[in-house]
Amino acid sequence: MPHSEFASAHEERRDAALAMGGPKKLQARADKGELNARERVDVLFDKESFRESGLFATSQFDSDRHATPADGKVTGTGEIDGRTAGVIAYDFTVKGASSGNVSNKKMAYMKAMAAQRGLPLVYLAESTGVRMPDIMGGTGMGGGNEKTRFLRRRESPWVSAVFGYAFGSAAWHTVSSDFAVFRKGAVMAVSSPGLVSRATGQTVDREELGGWKVHSRITGFADAVADSDEEAIELVKTFLSYLPSHNGEAPPVAAVSPGSGQKAQELTEIVPVSRAQVYDMRKVVDIIADTDSVFPIKAAFAKNMITSLVRIDGRSVGVVANNPMFKGGAIDTDAIDKVISFLVLCDSYNIPLVFLVDQPGFLIGLEAEHGRAAGKIINWMNALALVTVPTATVMLRKNYGQAYANMGGGLTTDAAAAWWTAEISFMDPRSAVGVVHGIDPDKDPEAFERRFDEMARESTGYDAARVFGVQEVIDPADTRRFLIDSLRDHQLRRTHGVGEHLLSSWPTSW
Structure with missing residues (x-):
């Protein structure tokens, strides 16, 4: 031919x-x-x-x-x-x-x-x-090789x-x-x-x-x-x-957007001192991150918890943050699943993690217990313990209970700071008075106030710093600077920004 x-x-x-x-x-x-x-x-x-x-x-x-x-x-x-x-x-x-x-x-x-x-x-x-x-029949079904067809090790x-x-x-x-x-x-x-x-x-x-x-x-x-x-x-x-092209390299570094970090003083206007007042944590994330760099993940799911990819000083960072605008920032089982999935993503691809904390604890009740909250909380702790990328925590206001550890307290992250407005304790002092003493504030306000002062003692960021629970107490306006410095201090220099990927085989769906 x-x-x-x-x-x-x-x-x-x-x-x-x-x-x-x-x-x-x-x-x-x-x-x-x-x-x-x-x-x-x-x-x-x-x-x-x-x-x-x-x-x-x-x-x-x-x-x-x-x-x-x-x-x-x-x-x-x-x-x-x-x-x-x-x-x-x-x-x-x-x-x-x-x-x-x-x-x-x-x-x-x-x-x-x-x-x-x-x-x-x-x-x-x-x-x-x-x-x-x-695929019909034994020849159709028997001819496949399914063992590793959907296996993820997150190599890329x-x-x-x-x-x-x-x-x-x-x-x-x-x-x-x-x-x-x-x-x-x-x-x-x-x-x-x-x-x-x-x-x-x-x-x-x-x-x-x-x-x-x-x-x-x-x-x-x-x-x-x-x-x-x-x-x-x-x-x-x-x-x-x-993201990097594969897990054996660090993420790409971008030029720092013009205007990044210039709105730091607005943080004190966005976040009320009173823990009873709500605000939108997304505005805090926008100010801390490089300008126009916030890329939300699962924004419509479990809105009480923010998970976003951002850039800070040109570098990819994963942000986990409570959002008091939804459920007061309390953490439910959907939020737990959302966070674990995000920890796996970031650690698998060498992306440092930042926790911004303002939470009253895990959401409790029948729905939470029936939703296997206890097991999910510990799954989160196990995932966090396996993270090998640099991590940093900033405590803005309230930070109570077991969620204190899940959100980066108790030395579960590499670096931690508290705003001077932070309040850290096992429980909201008002609730603690009722649990421990059974006092109704409406019936006996004087006794309640006395016991409240007792329960609220030594719960500031300075008290946590006194026992090295946090390394710094900072002006809110210094948050971005703290994160840049802390993530730089904990860079994976020996491996050129590549972590150990201990979460790389974690299940892809919950």
């Missing part, structure tokens, strides 16, 4: 693969304002940097050979702001991006490559799940963007990822609404089953929410900018 015929045949095959599910399906997506898989890849990567792997793959079954270009998955590598990353993009125009044996091999190849070569891996997720004809970051339906591996990869953004309208569940309805005999609403509101507010699987495909992918890129 002449060379020209080989070239012509090659172009025909290439064009067929790039045509995906055909012009009608592609146009239908465009009409709805949804990008197709290849368009999403183009948005993700720097211009003309994508290198595809597996373009000519198809189903292994002859009956589906011409109906499965790239076998429904677009995979390869490219550059994101000049750094190499891998991608697995689900092509919904090809059999609903269902997973067959060949596309599973493509995905396994990319996962292994990312882990071995130190590349972030991005999932652009949208799938109906497994390709049923391929996994990031997911969920667009439409996400069932099967699209869901499994999303909940296995270090960061997941859901486009509004996306639905992720173990099974489709139709299958659930047939199995239960009940009509199931897809949004109620696993819509973006459910996963951002109730399950916490959604770390962020986007209005469009483009915004979702932009959030993926922004998240990766805070």
Whole structure:
């Protein structure tokens, strides 16, 4: 066969693969304002940097050979702001991006490559799940190798963007990822609404089953929410900018934003001295961090606890903070899960941690106990004990009970400071008077006041400093300076900013 015929045949095959599910399906997506898989890849990567792997793959079954270009998955590598990353993009125009044996091999190849070569891996997720004809029967079920398919050791970051339906591996990869953004309208569940309805005999609403509101507010699987495909992918890129390409290097250092640290004096205006008054801790985080560098994680889930990636002096830092605006800053079981997940993320990728504390303790009661609060509290303590990145704590106002230790007190972090407004004790003194003496302040105010003074004694930041419970008592305006200096003092110099990753195999979901 002449060379020209080989070239012509090659172009025909290439064009067929790039045509995906055909012009009608592609146009239908465009009409709805949804990008197709290849368009999403183009948005993700720097211009003309994508290198595809597996373009000519198809189903292994002859009956589906011409109906499965790239076998429904677009995979390869490219550059994101000049750094190499891998991608697995689900092509919904090809059999609903269902997973067959060949596309599973493509995905396994990319996962292994990312882990071995130190590349972030991005999932652009949208799938109906497994390709049923391929998996039915003993030969279908028995032919797989599932042992380590979804094992995470966090050698390099996994990031997911969920667009439409996400069932099967699209869901499994999303909940296995270090960061997941859901486009509004996306639905992720173990099974489709139709299958659930047939199995239960009940009509199931897809949004109620696993819509973006459910996963951002109730399950916490959604770390962020986007209005469009483009915004979702932009959030993926922004998240990766805070992380190293792999766990064997420190995160990248950015230029310090103009104006950073210049609003420090406003902290005393934002945070009232009276612990009975609420305020929004997010404003404190904004002032302490470099200007416009705050990237919230799970912002709509467990709002009483803030977890955000930020930059302080140009360096990536993870912030864990109570927010008195919600539940008075008390810590419930959802907040515990949120914090543990964040500790795992930061320690796995060499990101120092900062705790900003203003909390009345763990939320108690039937719901907390039935929600396994005791076990979760100790899981948090175990995770914190395994953290090997630099850590620092700042106690702003109230800091009570066991949560004192969970939030970085009791020498559970490398450095600790208290604002001169801090109040540290086992319990709110008012509650302690009732517990210990049974005095009602309304019935016997004089006795209550006397016992209150007794219970409130030696509870200032200076009292904690006297026994070296904190290393410094600081002016609120000096908080950013304390954090910069403390994290610098505790830098992992011997390992060039790389921790021990003792949490790297911690379960990815709760």
